[in-house]
Amino acid sequence: MAELTYRDAVIRGIAQEMARDPDVVFLGEDVAKAGGVFKATVGLFEQFGPLRVRDTPISEQAIMGAAMGAAMTGLRPIAEIMFSDFFAVCFDYIANEFPKSRYMSNGQVKCPLVVRTGNGAGSRFGAQHSQSVENWCMMIPGLKVVAPSSPVDVIGLLAASVRDPDPVIFLEHKSLYATKGEVPDGEIVDKLGTAKIVKPGKDATICALALMVPRALEAAEKLKAEHGIDAEVVDVRSLVPLDTQTILGSVARTHRLFTVEENPRLCGWGAEIVSIVADEAFYDLDGPPVRITTPHIPLPAADILEDAVLPTPQRIAETVRRSLGS
Amino acid sequence: MATAKDRAAPPAALNDDIGEQKRLELYRTQVTIREAEQRAYDLFLQNLVKGTSHLSLGQEAVAAGFAGAMTKGDLSFCTYRGHAHTLARGVSVEKVLGELMQRDNGLMRGKGGSMHLTSVDHGVMGSYAIIGAHLPIACGAAWRAQYKGAKDVSVCFFGDGTTNIGAFHEALNFAAVWKLPVVFVCENNLYMEYTPIGDVTAVPQPAADRASAYGLERIVIDGNDADVVYRTAQAAFAKARAGKGPSLIECLTYRHSGHSRADPAKYRPEGELDRWKLRDPIKIYRERLLQFGVKEKTIADIDAQVRKVVDDATEACKAAPNPPLDIITTDVYADGGWAWRN
Numbered sequence: 001m002a003e004l005t006y007r008d009a010v011i012r013g014i015a016q017e018m019a020r021d022p023d024v025v026f027l028g029e030d031v032a033k034a035g036g037v038f039k040a041t042v043g044l045f046e047q048f049g050p051l052r053v054r055d056t057p058i059s060e061q062a063i064m065g066a067a068m069g070a071a072m073t074g075l076r077p078i079a080e081i082m083f084s085d086f087f088a089v090c091f092d093y094i095a096n097e098f099p100k101s102r103y104m105s106n107g108q109v110k111c112p113l114v115v116r117t118g119n120g121a122g123s124r125f126g127a128q129h130s131q132s133v134e135n136w137c138m139m140i141p142g143l144k145v146v147a148p149s150s151p152v153d154v155i156g157l158l159a160a161s162v163r164d165p166d167p168v169i170f171l172e173h174k175s176l177y178a179t180k181g182e183v184p185d186g187e188i189v190d191k192l193g194t195a196k197i198v199k200p201g202k203d204a205t206i207c208a209l210a211l212m213v214p215r216a217l218e219a220a221e222k223l224k225a226e227h228g229i230d231a232e233v234v235d236v237r238s239l240v241p242l243d244t245q246t247i248l249g250s251v252a253r254t255h256r257l258f259t260v261e262e263n264p265r266l267c268g269w270g271a272e273i274v275s276i277v278a279d280e281a282f283y284d285l286d287g288p289p290v291r292i293t294t295p296h297i298p299l300p301a302a303d304i305l306e307d308a309v310l311p312t313p314q315r316i317a318e319t320v321r322r323s324l325g326s
Numbered sequence: 327m328a329t330a331k332d333r334a335a336p337p338a339a340l341n342d343d344i345g346e347q348k349r350l351e352l353y354r355t356q357v358t359i360r361e362a363e364q365r366a367y368d369l370f371l372q373n374l375v376k377g378t379s380h381l382s383l384g385q386e387a388v389a390a391g392f393a394g395a396m397t398k399g400d401l402s403f404c405t406y407r408g409h410a411h412t413l414a415r416g417v418s419v420e421k422v423l424g425e426l427m428q429r430d431n432g433l434m435r436g437k438g439g440s441m442h443l444t445s446v447d448h449g450v451m452g453s454y455a456i457i458g459a460h461l462p463i464a465c466g467a468a469w470r471a472q473y474k475g476a477k478d479v480s481v482c483f484f485g486d487g488t489t490n491i492g493a494f495h496e497a498l499n500f501a502a503v504w505k506l507p508v509v510f511v512c513e514n515n516l517y518m519e520y521t522p523i524g525d526v527t528a529v530p531q532p533a534a535d536r537a538s539a540y541g542l543e544r545i546v547i548d549g550n551d552a553d554v555v556y557r558t559a560q561a562a563f564a565k566a567r568a569g570k571g572p573s574l575i576e577c578l579t580y581r582h583s584g585h586s587r588a589d590p591a592k593y594r595p596e597g598e599l600d601r602w603k604l605r606d607p608i609k610i611y612r613e614r615l616l617q618f619g620v621k622e623k624t625i626a627d628i629d630a631q632v633r634k635v636v637d638d639a640t641e642a643c644k645a646a647p648n649p650p651l652d653i654i655t656t657d658v659y660a661d662g663g664w665a666w667r668n
Contacts, residue, residue: 059496065462073470092456104438107657108446142658165660242667
């Protein structure tokens with residue numbers, strides 16, 4: 001057991017899989033010699049060499065296409081798109097190519113690749129380097145979409161993503177890179193499509209993802225300490241496949257549902273979860289499901305403005321408290 | 327020892343570097359494409375080919391020449407105008423027509439359609455309907471060959487219109503920097519959809535005039551002469567296999583039909599089609615075979631055999647059932663199904 005940062009967990013996760021399987025290769029902008037703009041790939045070039053860890057030009061379409069061509073013909077590529085906002089310049093691969101090639105070819109073409117990317121706000125970078133774009137990916141049939149919140153989950157879910165036979169979008173949260181957590185020694189492999197109850201509780205279910213998980217946990221502590229409300233926090237971890245059973249099971253115990261989303265309001269993943277719970281567990285609910293989101297705006301850059309729009313522990317706790325009428 | 331007279335003699339006809347067997351194969355491939363594409367058009371008029379279709383009538387020599395130079399294991403990446411390249415790699419006419427007619431006997435059982443013909447067993451790694459998308463993908467397949475030390479070449483076909491999209495330029499630079507064994511083949515048929523390519527491109531030769539930007543040789547060839555195409559392909563493949571990097575080849579050709587089935591091609595100046603039909607690749611090649619001493623009967627036999635293959639395929643497709651509804655949800659994910667939740 002060792003304490004590791006989320007950033008170092010990314011390095012360890014990639015290294016674990018590259019050491020295991022010589023078909024795992026890694027490409028992206030500044031990822032090799034420079035070790036990544038977030039320093040989340042430091043040492044990989046030195047450890048695995050220039051044939052397996054490759055710097056690319058600023059050509060997101062080339063990165064994505066090359067990963068796909070390699071995956072189709074037998075490699076297990078990991079591609080890095082530096083900021084998830086840049087998905088917009090290579091979205092053809094995300095929307096049209098990776099997820100549809102198997103289906104359109106009636107199962108002939110395979111596409112086992114991972115796209116890692118820095119997602120989310122908190123760095124004061126403004127509207128084009130701060131977005132949470134998981135919903136852009138979740139809506140496309142054929143993709144898998146993963147967003148870990150802790151170092152141990154980074155390693156385990158990254159390993160599961162690399163070993164998965166489908167294209168996986170792996171969203172690392174930029175504001176979590178410096179956070180720390182306990183990580184066991186040895187190989188770590190988790191399972192996609194599994195949510196995790198990170199704090200059990202009986203009064204309300206709070207579903208959160210990535211940076212919103214530690215914020216939901218802090219909110220749960222406040223609710224307990226200040227209002228005696230015992231909230232359960234579910235780290236959704238994987239949007240596709242979505243572990244609806246864990247969420248439905250939690251709501252069956254707590255009878256209230258809250259979702260905490262960093263993404264702008266419309267068509268957020270929380271809406272999908274609320275819809276599923278409304279369809280399938282309506283009579284388990286003692287009150288309306290509530291979505292806590294960033295407003296439907298582009299993100300502002302200034303710290304004071306950005307802090308005002310992202311869900312905070314205070315806002316989460318206050319929303320839950322008010323909704324429960326305590 | 328060769329005499330001066332020997333050296334001055336023309337190539338030994340059919341027994342030159344291409345040879346009789348390969349020439350008959352190149353001819354058969356071109357005729358197969360011509361007959362199958364013409365049949366696809368006829369079946370469309372009978373409302374039996376559904377959706378859209380983009381024919382390669384007039385462009386047969388490019389597909390035949392490149393496929394003729396490929397060996398097993400080489401990979402083809404095509405556009406939505408991909409019937410010709412798929413047939414040229416040996417995929418059956420029935421499988422192709424079946425997909426165009428959206429029957430259960432189609433290459434992908436109707437799940438892909440005309441624009442996405444794919445046959446991994448034949449090295450046809452897909453037909454891509456988003457302009458430019460497959461150039462980077464071909465780079466990736468070539469990267470795998472380079473990484474694995476494999477000798478296969480990835481061959482990527484596209485039209486003149488593709489040279490103005492970003493992915494073209496990203497892929498060319500990427501392939502050149504990484505010295506990938508990939509061959510980019512531009513079929514310049516003079517029109518990007520309905521607009522003359524010259525009206526929307528800054529340079530006269532849309533592909534070749536961009537080659538120098540990526541440190542590549544400027545190559546423009548007669549895309550209607552299968553011998554020229556074949557020899558050019560061989561040279562590019564040898565370069566790729568030797569680890570000397572990518573090539574960009576611009577093949578001058580002309581499509582005899584419109585852009586897609588919806589297009590009567592009325593934008594063409596009068597007489598242009600007639601002039602190009604004088605340089606019809608199949609006409610050129612038939613004359614070449616005769617000139618080299620191939621008997622009329624040998625050529626007629628190939629024509630008849632191909633016609634029968636296409637006729638039989640047509641009947642098989644007409645008799646084939648529609649795809650069953652249970653394939654709607656198969657192969658979304660690698661487990662064979664479509665489950666996105668538990």
